[in-house]
Amino acid sequence: MLRPIIIALITAVLLVASTASTARQLPKQPKLGINPTVNLSCVEKHCVGLSAECVLDKGCRETVECSSKCFHDWDKDTSPQKFVVQNCTNKCVFTYGEEETFKDYMGCLTDNKCISFPPISSTCKASSVKPVKQLSTKSFDGKWWVQRGYHKLYDCWPCQTIELKQINETAWLYTPQYETYLVNNSLTLVTNQHFVIPNTEPGENISFIYHDMGLVHSEVWWPLDKADDESWIIMYYCGTTAQWNYEGAMVMSKIRILDLSTYKQIGASYKQAVGLDINDFCFTDTSSDCMNT
Missing domain, CATH: 2.40.128.20 (Calycin beta-barrel core domain)
Incomplete structure (x- = not known):
């Protein structure tokens, strides 16, 4: 119910090819977990600036690193509505990702359909x-x-x-x-x-x-x-x-x-x-x- 609920995870691929030429040395990118998946060409087209900002922002970057680990247990999570994984990602976001950098980048990825998540099936009555x-x-x-x-x-x-x-x-x-x-x-x-x-x-x-x-x-x-x-x-x-x-x-x-x-x-x-x-x-x-x- 109107929670921050269903806190889905930002992709761990935070930079695309067009940002690699930047003169500033960027932090090492965290590894992508099993899920979610990202369309790199979409990120490059719509969210390239925000992806660079996220890597440079400590809170945004730590949110990615933390939540990527949660998704590694996706297939093992048999709890209703993937409670265990959602609880894990929720903790990550409220610990590291409440700044606007994370929210802006996440919004760009989802609004432009650059990121996809493993589905949670509907049980709505x-x-x-x-x-x-x-x-x-x-x-x-x-x-x-x-x-x-x-x-x-x-x-x-x-x-x-x-x-x-x-x-x-x-x-x-x-x-x-x-x-x-x-x-x-x-x-x-x-x-x-x-x-x-x-x-x-x-x-x-x-x-x-x-x-x-x-x-x-x-x-x-x-x-x-x-x-x-x-x-x-x-x-x-x-x-x-x-x-x-x-x-x-x-x-x-x-x-x-x-x-x-x-x-x-x-x-x-x-x-x-x-x-x-x-x-x-x-x-x-x-x-x-x-x-x-």
Whole structure:
């Protein structure tokens, strides 16, 4: 769900033939991992300047070196939605690659289709979603704590909240905050993400496109059910970026820790609406002192 989610990897081939003549001695290029693959002529045509900048930028270069190692385990990773590899690449990007150099180069590669990734197949249940209640974007108004999640990486980060505020009659500002892991397994708090999503009528799904970490994401949310007292809300989502597809679901509440007794109703709603078993969801850690809320 709108994560930095699906952090795909920049190619390790950072220079093409036309940059070799530069007078400045460039750092040694990291070796290309098994995946992804890159079209060198495309890079030379569209991204040659940014490729040189990435090699010269320590953070961008280290992101490549770190994440290339993650892809060597691609074929060995049998976890759902390639959780292990995605967790590895996510750590690399948040440790080394949050500067604009990485984002700009990644955007150039993907926008011009210079890079391709090994696919993650779609398991989206779009054709079978049957919401319990007719909800809309407005149903998410306010700040919510994420209590449980279905995607084992992006929905399960600690200390996770989402906040929606209406901008005008047609749009809402969506602000997620969460802790995520670095390569040394310490946690860092992410607070700098803001996205615009459309206003919808009750019963409509929420479909939108956004850019994150240089990648274009196409995502759809299905609001499924909400407590009569508005204390919790549940949703299901699907998305795609590059050659990767993903799905997830979240249980969110207005309070920091949701009473376990409410999960009987929530579980029934998930089963009815999209066929998911609430026992397959993770519990998120909302006890952290990461936010003064």
